Amino acid sequence: MEVLPHDAHRFVRSAMDHTGRPSLQSTSPASPNSPEFYSFQKLLRDIYQSSTISLQRVDRLKRHVHMVYTLRTADNSVFTLKCQPSRNTHLLRHEQKSLETEARVIDLIKSSSRLPVPQRISFDVHTINSIGAPYLLRSYLPGTPLSSLPLYLSPAELSSIDRALGSYFFSFTQIRKNTFGLVDRVHAGTGHQTWSEAFLSLLEMVLRDGEDALVSLPYDSIRYHVARHKSLLDQIMVPSLVPLEAGGPRNVLIDERSRQVVGLLGFSTAVWGDPMLAGVFAGASESFWEGYGERPVNDRPHCIRGLLYCLYRAAVGVVTQYYRPGQGDEENEARRSLVWVVNKLNTV
Template sequence: MHLPSLEMAVYPVVTMGHGRHRRRSLDPHPISLCSARSQTSSTSSGVRSPDVSSIQKAIRSVFRSSRLTVQQAERLPGRLYQVLLVTLADGSSLVLKCPPIYNTRLLRHEKHGLETERRTLDILRKSTQLPVPDIIKYDRQRGSLGCPFLMVSHMPGRHLCELSPELSPAERRTVDRSLGAYVRAITTLSSQQFGPVHQVYAEKGHSSWKDAFLALLEAVLRDAEDMAVTIPYDNVRYHVRRHAECLSEVTRPRLVALDVCDPQNVLLDERTKKITGLVGFTNAIWGDPLMSGGMTDNNDAFFEGFGECPLQTGGVRTRLLMYTAYRAIVQVVVRFYRPHLSVDDMEARRSLTYALNELARMP
């Protein structure tokens, strides 16, 4: 499917220090009608945590009914965005996704997350049979909630990260095989430009994957520099630029959901242990399918579902190493931007070291 349309010196091999959720935990103090204003936080930019009265007003406006009543709004676990499970008096439910809380510092690629998710869900609902939420409403204005929001249908199930310890080897293989098939379905969708979803829909993407990927990498390196994060900037830029021509092997933009296989974004039926939903599409680009979630795990069941296992030779292996380096840098930088998450970045630093050393050994 078609949509609208560094000069470097040689650096040595990198050496760095070496260093992969329980049942859904809802807010122990869910927002309720009797405490509607207790969780409101205002900011200079006007972004605040929505309360039940404003949520009810927004829902009534969306459905054009004054009879709808919000019974409860529970905060769901989330790494970045405010995610609320809203239960109505009639027993139905929906999910509201709002911007991060006011004092959250965002990386450059995170600033258009809601728009990206809305666009990605829209194309997936129209062009695939994947179990993803329906879009009920996307509002980029500061209306009754006081902030932009994405309203979607509620997907049943428990997160894979919660159920993973309970899965038998056969059940886990079934999940991985399904994820491979889903990633295949996503990457069959194509566009006419490369780059982040929101840029491509605005017809501000790139004509080549090489230019698009280098722009993504440079953006996260600048995020790191803004916070004085200690990573080997010169080595990263040099080795990626040295091998950048292999990125030109990718000639057709494919939809890439970078976090589609994240255990926090995969929902399972608690009884059958089969996938009931995929969520969390704030990080999606038009690019190389090899950059999709699940591609670097060397999981036989995943590739069985995907339909093929890319040979890690030549340009393919080089590209995979560059994508490993990119993901590792993102994980390290997030650790500095949001230290309250208490994320250990040592594994990401080891991955970065490995990827750069392997790129350094390549001719």
């Protein structure tokens, strides 16, 4: 069963779906002559080399960094179209190649596993196309984000979801490269030979974003602690695929009937490095570790690396919220986490 996100702005061309039944009513109906609507239809026709494809509905999804749409055609095919952010959206340094990153990571996962991720349909980083902007078109995954699931989940159902996520993330770790760092840099042959170099580069990018915007952070302490424990980072010898955001509640799609994971999203910020950098490992449940299959040895090097990764995620959270303020308490939570981890690192 397809479930459209509750925060969608709908643009409907026809009041009837392909079965002849009335479609969902639009909250913001687009004009039949909408340039946006027909640009998307022309894009699909160009991709499939067919003049008969008829676009029936376009849904703009809110609360995304990029401009994200779902496109439904007359034959009930549904796609997700991700375009560059609006001009007033400031991307951080590590987000600059996010469309390319997502396309490459989806292709890698699809070619090496059966994980429930979208299928890339088309990808264009050039602006010479009908919509005049870089885009990523992928298959639509039906399901409800875990973050907005309206139904109560029992402990057994939550354990099943966590167990599945653990299994999926173990599969991610088996996708490997020869160098560390951002996906686009590794793809271009300019990755780092050591994890410490790659991690320092990732951290420095977010710190420089913070400094550029005069964000209040303990920059000296952050740089000091990471440099002090550089040798522990170099114990990570294998660059694994690290989808930093794929396990977040917004990026885990659940079937409301079976209460099972049916899709994973969130690959635009993936890197090659230590799997434990992914946010899903922070406070992972016993069920998650059961699915993952192995729990890291809880020794001093592992614990300190965990603190450094917490430091990185907190810094990203603070800086991101400064550039793109959310509606909740995300920045305060990130700052509390940052204060806690800096104090903890002062004692080790």
